Amino acid sequence: MKEAAVVQDVSVSYDRDEVIRNLTFSVRMGEFFIIAGPNGSGKSTLLKTLAGLLRPSRGRISLFGRSLESYGRRRLSHTVAYMPQTVPLDFPFTVAEVVLMGRSPHLGLFQLEGRTDMEKAREAMERTHVAHLAGRPMDRLSGGERQRVFLAQALCQEPRLLLLDEPTAALDLKHQVHLMDLLEELRGDKEITIVMVTHDINLAAMYGDTVLLLKDGRSVSLGPPAEVLTFDALEAAYGCVVLVDESPLGRFPRITPVPRRYLGKD
């Protein structure tokens, strides 16, 4: 069993609109899999479907060799962690309390967090470099710190599959790279598979093992970044002209959007 997720001919509809159409792909275990595409291409819908939050109207999904439907809510929460784009937390929880919530799937109805849970929370906070913030209320964090706290919460859940919806969207350059490095590190030394949604194709190129490029809920291309992020595919997906060359850092493509003033007048 080498597949973390297998998606077969899946369609997803909101009301009548088909947002995801006949997608088929699989995610290998331990892979850093990136779903990219323009706004409204169905990236987040696909991720929510993988998280079991939306039901596909057609097709089959299996996670780790078991059909997604056969997981109960609780069992699924032991296997998959999902980090939404923004978490609307208006209550004065501290960082440590929020991270500890990640232990919830592993606790019984009236069971309180014990020593092991505290230990796991501390470990998760150390991994995402927020341990020094443990007692800080959530509303006194920067955007980057906040995302790292929710990442720690997800890790605390001890998932085999980590689903992230645009975790870098609200972050500045430094924190973007920091978070992505962190994810790469996690993937490297734990048996964890990461599926991440982003509209930043350069991040996808730099960090992804596999990229799925979506447009209007369909797959434009699928494969390693160098094969997927080509001029033609990007033009088809985003409908704009980009330059694609090799990054000075190594064997992945670098994508440069081209302003109109550099395009010929035709």
Add this chain to the structure above:
Amino acid sequence: MGTPEVRVNADAVARPVTLGRVAVVAVSLTVVLLAAMLLGLAVGSSGADLQSLLNVLMLRNTGDPTLHTIVWQLRWPRVLLAVEVGGALSLGGLVFQALLRNPLAEPYILGTSGGAAVGAIIGILLGLSQFPGVSLTAFAGSMGALVLVMMLASGKAVLRKDSLLLSGVMVNAFCSALILFFVSTTQDARLHNILFWLMGDLSRADPDQGLRLAAIVLPCAAAVFALARPMNLLLLGRDAAESLGVHVRRVSWGLLVVTSVMVSAAVCGSGLLGFVGLAVPHLLRLILGPDHRVLVPACLLGGGAYLVVCDALARWIPRQGEMPAGVVTAMIGAPLFIALLRRSAR
């Protein structure tokens, strides 16, 4: 922004929810509640001196029988009712705040109270007795309002906070119009009844009422307590809660129904008491932190104590007679709430 500021608030770190902590909070608030109840039993218009009051409270038979009757026949049912109503309203506020993910929500916002008021007024106008007549019409009214709110905010949107909030506001506005209509067409003695009820009044408590209300409030509170941890997770939003293993739909509906039963039962017994469901949870959250496993028992006990004190003030402040407890809860609650709001905004 650059260098992380290492300043660990030791207090906040050391506040994991343990059995010991829940017990300490519960015991201390029980002590507060008992003190408030003693105050509630002692305050009144009889003008008895402290010594004879103490005798009566200690259940010694040496005190004068009139005072004994006043304390145990008149004040005790009232104190008991205040404890239950205050606890139920505070807990109701806490639940609605979690469901709407809005620390400023309260039971009244979902139209529960407005519906109960309309039902009760219809009952009063029909000349029904306080129990079971008016209680039942009030209960039916609040459940009707709840169903209406749910229908307005129906479908997938039901658990989104703004749709629920807006529907509640609309239903409440409609209920207010109905109430004003009834008030303006009523001229006889029943008007006094209605007005007192609208202002929140504990003076007509009878001993049976306390027991009946306890039979509703206690099981409901237990159910809410069982859902305390899922309530924490609900604050993270629907998707995050769901992926942490919470059956969001089931839990939300469960909480909504249980709370509405509890709140409407309380409203039946006391009329409209504003700000109890707002001020008490907010205050306790500031002191104890936002974890519901601590806050649920705390609100039940603290809310009870709060309303007992408010009712004692309502009996003690006026030179002659008394005023409705709702006037006191609003007069304390509203400024307190504004103060809390300003503090949290800073």
